[in-house]
Structure formats: C-alpha cells, structure tokens
Amino acid sequence: MTKISDTIKNNSVESRAFTTWLGDNGICYTEVKLNASVELADACGNTEAIKKISGDRIYPLLVNLKGINSITKEARDHFAMRERTPAISAIALLIKSPSSRIIGNFFLGLNKSAVPVQLFTNEEKAISWLKRFALPLK
Amino acid sequence: MSDKLNDIYNAVCRLTGNKPVTDADKKEAIIKGLEKIEKKLNQVKREEKKNSKRIHDILNVVVSLANLRYDDKANVSGKRDDFDALALGINMLGEELQASTVSLNEKEILLKEIHHRVKNNLQVISSLLNLQSEKIMQPGLFEIFMESKNRIRAMALVHEKLYQSQNLSRIDFTDYISSFLTYMNECYNLNPEKITIHLDADKRPHYFKIDTAIPCGLILNELVSNSCKYAFPEDRIGNIYLYFGVEKYSENVDQFILQVSDDGIGIPAEIDIKKTDSLGLQLLEMLGCQIGGNLVLDRTNGTKFTLSFPVEKY
Numbered sequence: 001m002t003k004i005s006d007t008i009k010n011n012s013v014e015s016r017a018f019t020t021w022l023g024d025n026g027i028c029y030t031e032v033k034l035n036a037s038v039e040l041a042d043a044c045g046n047t048e049a050i051k052k053i054s055g056d057r058i059y060p061l062l063v064n065l066k067g068i069n070s071i072t073k074e075a076r077d078h079f080a081m082r083e084r085t086p087a088i089s090a091i092a093l094l095i096k097s098p099s100s101r102i103i104g105n106f107f108l109g110l111n112k113s114a115v116p117v118q119l120f121t122n123e124e125k126a127i128s129w130l131k132r133f134a135l136p137l138k
Numbered sequence: 139m140s141d142k143l144n145d146i147y148n149a150v151c152r153l154t155g156n157k158p159v160t161d162a163d164k165k166e167a168i169i170k171g172l173e174k175i176e177k178k179l180n181q182v183k184r185e186e187k188k189n190s191k192r193i194h195d196i197l198n199v200v201v202s203l204a205n206l207r208y209d210d211k212a213n214v215s216g217k218r219d220d221f222d223a224l225a226l227g228i229n230m231l232g233e234e235l236q237a238s239t240v241s242l243n244e245k246e247i248l249l250k251e252i253h254h255r256v257k258n259n260l261q262v263i264s265s266l267l268n269l270q271s272e273k274i275m276q277p278g279l280f281e282i283f284m285e286s287k288n289r290i291r292a293m294a295l296v297h298e299k300l301y302q303s304q305n306l307s308r309i310d311f312t313d314y315i316s317s318f319l320t321y322m323n324e325c326y327n328l329n330p331e332k333i334t335i336h337l338d339a340d341k342r343p344h345y346f347k348i349d350t351a352i353p354c355g356l357i358l359n360e361l362v363s364n365s366c367k368y369a370f371p372e373d374r375i376g377n378i379y380l381y382f383g384v385e386k387y388s389e390n391v392d393q394f395i396l397q398v399s400d401d402g403i404g405i406p407a408e409i410d411i412k413k414t415d416s417l418g419l420q421l422l423e424m425l426g427c428q429i430g431g432n433l434v435l436d437r438t439n440g441t442k443f444t445l446s447f448p449v450e451k452y
Contacts, residue, residue: 035216070214070226073233098223099214106230 013049017042020049026134027127028059028088034067043075054087060130061088062123065100076106080113090133091117092126143168150175192221199228208236246306253301260294285363285418291321292359296351309351310343315382318358326366332375333366340383344394350450353425354396360418360425361398361443369402369441376401376440384449392449399442411435 012021017036021029030046032038050061091113095104104119116133120126147164150156150171195212202210211232212225264287271283295318299309319335322328328335346354365378379399387393405411411419411433422443426433431447 035218069216069218069222071230073230073237076230097218098220099218099226102223102227102230106227 011053013053015042015045015049018046018049020046020053022053022059025127025131026059027130028053028061029064030061031064032066032068035069036067037069038071038075040072040074040078043071043078047078051087056087057135058087058089059135060090060092060133062092062094062126062130064094064123065104066094066096068097068100068103070099071103079107088115089135090115090130092130093117093119094121094123094126095119096121189221192225196221196224196228199225199232203228203232203235206235206239208232208239249306250301253297253306257294257297257301260290260297264290264294281367288325288359288363289356291325292318292355293352295321296348296355299351300348305345308345308347311346311351311354312339312342312344312382314346314351314355315339315358315380318355319362319380322359322362322366326363328366332373333370333378334376335362335378335380338379338381338383344382344384347450350429350447353428354447357422357425357445358396358398360422361396364418365398365400365402365441368405369400371403374402385446387446387448393446394449396445396447397442399436399440401440404437404441405435407437 012019017033017038019031019033023029028050030050036042093104093107095101101119107113108117108119118126118129120129143164147168150168154171154174156167156171192213192215199210199212202208211229214222214225214229216222267283267287267290271280271287274280274283295314296309299314299317300306303309316337316339319337323335362378362380369378370376377400379397381395381397381399383395384392385395409416409419412423414420422433426445426447429447431445434444434446436442436444
C-alpha cells in the first residue's frame with residue numbers, strides 16, 4: 001500500500017540526515033534517513049528547512065524517526081529549545097525500531113515541548129491526530 | 139529402516155526443514171541434517187557470546203553511572219536492535235545526568251557567590267556606619283549606630299557561615315555562636331580580667347536554615363550586647379553565661395534552649411520587657427515570635443533570658 005507520505009514528496013528539502021517536505025494535507029513531514037546519526041548541524045538544518053517550507057504559516061509536524069540510529073546531546077538540546085520556534089502547532093513522532101522508541105520517549109520525557117507531542121507507531125493514526133492541529137489550506 | 143531410525147529422520151527433517159527422501163538416502167540425510175543443526179547451534183552460541191559481550195558493555199556503563207561517572211559510553215553497533223536501543227538509552231541518560239550535574243554545580247557556585255556578596259555588602263554597610271559614627275558627638279546617637287552595626291554584623295555572619303558550609307541552605311548554629319562570641323569580644327573590647335564569657339554549648343552540630351539562623355543570630359546579638367553594655371557599669375567584675383542546647387519539651391517533643399545570663403546589676407524592676415520603648419527588647423519579642431519561640435526573663439540573680447523554640451529537623 002502506498003503511504004500518504006510517499007505521495008506528496010514534492011519540493012522536499014534534502015539534508016544529510018533528513019528529508020523535509022510539506023504535504024498537500026496541511027502537514028509538514030520530516031523523515032530521518034535510514035541509519036542516520038543526527039548531530040547538531042543536522043538539527044539546525046532541519047529547523048531551517050521547516051522554517052523555509054512553512055513560510056509564514058504554522059503546520060503540524062510528522063517526524064519519522066523509524067530509521068534513526070542515534071542523536072547527539074547537542075542535537076537533542078537544539079530540538080528541545082522552546083525559543084527555536086519553528087512554525088509548528090503539534091508534533092507526532094513516528095517510531096518503530098527499539099532505538100527510535102527510546103529516542104522518541106526521550107523527547108517526551110526530558111524535553112518539555114511548547115506544543116503537543118505524541119508518539120505513534122502507525123503513520124495513519126499520527127496523521128489523523130495531527131490533522132486536528134492543521135489550519136485549512138489556502 | 140527401523141522405526142527408531144525413521145523417527146530420528148523425521149525429527150531431523152522437522153528441525154532442518156529438509157524434505158523426505160528415499161529410504162536409501164535417509165541415513166545420509168540424517169548425517170547432513172545433524173551437521174546443519176550443529177552449524178546452527180554454533181551460530182546461536184556465537185550470537186549469544188556476542189550479545190553477552192554487549193550486555194556486559196551496557197552493564198559496565200550502568201555501573202559507571204551508579205558511581206556518578208558519566209564519561210563511559212556503551213557501544214552502539216548500528217544494528218538498531220534491542221541492545222542498540224539499550225546502549226543508546228543508557229548513553230543518552232548519562233549525557234542528561236552529566237548536564238544536570240554541571241547545571242547543579244553551577245547553581246551551587248552561584249548561590250555561594252550570592253551569600254558571599256550579601257555578606258560583603260552587609261559588611262560594607264557596617265563599616266560605613268562605623269565610619270560615620272566617628273563624627274558623632276552625641277553619645278546616645280553613637281550607641282544607636284553601634285547597635286545597628288552589630289545587628290548587621292550578626293546577619294553578615296550567617297551569610298558567611300552559609301557560603302562556607304557544605305550545604306548552602308543551612309548553618310551549624312553551635313559553630314555560629316563561637317564565631318559570634320569572638321566578634322563580640324573584639325567589638326566591646328571586653329577586658330577578660332573583668333568580664334568573662336562562659337560558653338556551654340551542645341557539642342553536636344545543630345543545623346538551622348537561614349529563616350531560623352538570622353532571627354536567632356539577632357536574638358543572640360541583642361542578649362549578649364545587652365549584658366556587655368548594661369550589666370557591669372563602672373568597671374564592675376562579672377560573668378556572662380551562654381547556654382545553647384536541646385532539651386525535652388514533652389515526652390516526644392524536643393526544643394532548643396538559648397540562654398544568656400549575667401551576674402550584673404540586672405534590668406531595672408520598672409522595665410516591662412513586653413511594654414518597652416527599647417528597640418532591642420522589642421526586637422527580642424518580635425524575633426522570638428518569628429521562630430515560634432518563647433522568651434522568659436528571670437531577674438532573681440542578675441539577668442537571665444531564656445529563649446525556647448521548637449526543634450526542626452533538617
């Protein structure tokens with residue numbers, strides 16, 4: 001079955017560790033590349049990519065952590081910064097592997113986000129939850 | 139082929155997934171199947187050995203964390219299996235713990251610095267009062283300056299003890315008393331041949347938080363100052379006794395006793411300490427109430443002030 005995220009990867013921003021794009025369903029997607037070890041530069045790049053894609057609008061964000069291998073403390077701290085303020089209204093963290101489960105739970109437990117954050121193992125359920133925070137498309 | 143051999147053949151087939159062959163080849167198939175099983179078992183053993191090494195690696199890091207050492211890291215193989223997740227989690231926990239410890243140490247240093255600065259500022263105020271008092275000609279006014287200076291020094295001493303203490307939130311009041319008496323001796327330039335201060339304090343440390351230490355320090359200052367100033371006029375010879383300890387209030391409740399007495403001339407009978415204009419005596423009442431204490435004056439032989447207040451466990 002074709003995943004929703006596979007159908008809308010137009011105008012994506014590619015970086016060493018992430019692929020980020022805006023879906024036609026009003027949800028912003030960012031996917032960690034398979035076996036990526038996320039460092040501070042990757043985290044900063046990701047924030048910039050989301051800002052660039054969002055423009056002056058606020059979107060809910062789906063973070064696909066399934067492929068993540070590890071993440072440095074500096075990168076975690078960057079994502080935890082409240083003043084980072086990328087244009088996000090909610091975050092769904094998609095997890096599957098044991099490593100992604102650990103990292104996802106770290107974000108929930110240690111980093112108190114300014115916006116609602118929830119963990120999902122199912123992409124459809126994650127999108128359905130995120131849609132509650134999506135603004136109508138222009 | 140015997141039934142027994144046939145059973146063995148079927149079991150080997152089930153274990154290896156081999157398909158049945160003719161009777162003639164069955165013996166050969168059993169040998170090959172057993173070799174296959176042996177290979178698998180050796181592989182499992184190797185895997186177990188590897189996993190046991192990874193568990194050992196993770197356990198070593200947990201032991202390091204338990205010893206509050208945060209530099210050790212568990213190896214993340216990149217297989218993204220349960221062992222990697224455990225290693226990753228334990229590494230991340232270590233990093234967070236290290237960051238929290240650094241942050242705690244920074245806060246502790248900052249708190250020490252604040253107490254140090256408060257003490258320095260109070261000492262500056264005290265010195266300013268001292269300097270200004272040199273220009274005062276009226277004896278009454280000079281006294282007021284000196285009293286204020288001593289009160290400030292009593293508070294500064296609490297902050298000094300706080301930044302010197304291991305736990306920045308409390309001080310050992312027994313230690314405070316002995317430092318305070320050294321200061322009082324210098325301040326009033328007491329002649330040891332005429333006035334002797336006798337200290338009888340509990341040898342055990344008794345820790346007070348700043349909320350208790352400041353009022354107690356001020357009370358102590360008022361009581362000792364009072365004896366130094368008024369008990370022995372015209373070069374009288376005498377003694378000041380200071381007692382500090384814990385006594386039973388009731389069967390299960392203890393209370394602190396801070397007692398300052400002297401064998402001097404005593405407080406004039408007409409002075410009612412509950413209704414007096416003296417700032418010092420008013421302060422005693424006020425500060426005593428602040429710590430939930432009870433102040434009693436005994437005038438039978440000189441002056442004896444006894445302050446009792448509840449023991450708080452810190």
